[in-house]
Amino acid sequence: MYRILIVEDDRGIASAVQQQISSWGLEAKCVEDFRNVLAEFSAYDPHLVLMDISLPFFNGYHWCSEIRKASKIPIVFLSSASDNMNLIMAINMGGDDFIPKPFDQSVLMAKIQAVLRRTYDYSGQVPVLEHRGAMLNTADATLIYQGTRIDLTKNEFKILQTLMEQKGKVVSREKLMERLWESDSFVDENTLSVNVNRLRKKLDAAGLTQFIATKVGMGYLIEPTEG
Secondary structure, three states, X not given: OOEEXXXXXXXXXXXXXXXXXXXXXXXXXXXXXXXXXXXXXXXXXXXXXXXXXXXXXXXXXXXXXXXXOOOOOOEEXXXXXXXXXXHHHHHHXXXXXXXXXXXXXXXXXXXXXXXXXXXXXXXXXXXXXXXXXXXXXXXOOEEEEOOEEEOOOHHHHHHHHHHHHOOOOOEOHHHHHHHHHOOOOOOOHHHHHHHHHHHHHHHHHOOOOOOOEEEOOOEEEOOOOOO
């Protein structure tokens, strides 16, 4: 089932759109924390985003730009500011379509279905893992933090992917070595330690200090963010 993330601060509009989408057999979620749209995007892992332009804290252009750093999923703008300048801006910022308010619900659904068909007929979704603002795109093995790309080796990427997939859980050294063996890498205890230490140094240098915790005698983990 396709998942649609609705980034709209007018609760009435957001709820109506969510109900309409659900009635068509799709799944929909409304963003609740407009300070952390990127985190909600990553946690929900949607197939399409409906994005209002005028939002609290940061506007829709900002969030479109942030999402585009990590994902190519379709973004459809919704806005009462439907002049040509806003339309051009939305497309230039990476939007896939623009629907002016007020809109007819049937027109909205036709547009959503067309974008989904156009996108997923020839490509699958781009899974993105997020923690503390760091975005790991598992489709192209890139790590983005605060707009900067952190270069990872194949082994470093596999280690980080495994830990982020199991966020909040301790991953044993044996499990990590098994994961690295899958990519035909020869890995022993010492090689794993070297890779983890090198990965930590890269994360520290980027400002992601204490990103990976060690549980002595057990393994490693990424601790969930409190609150």
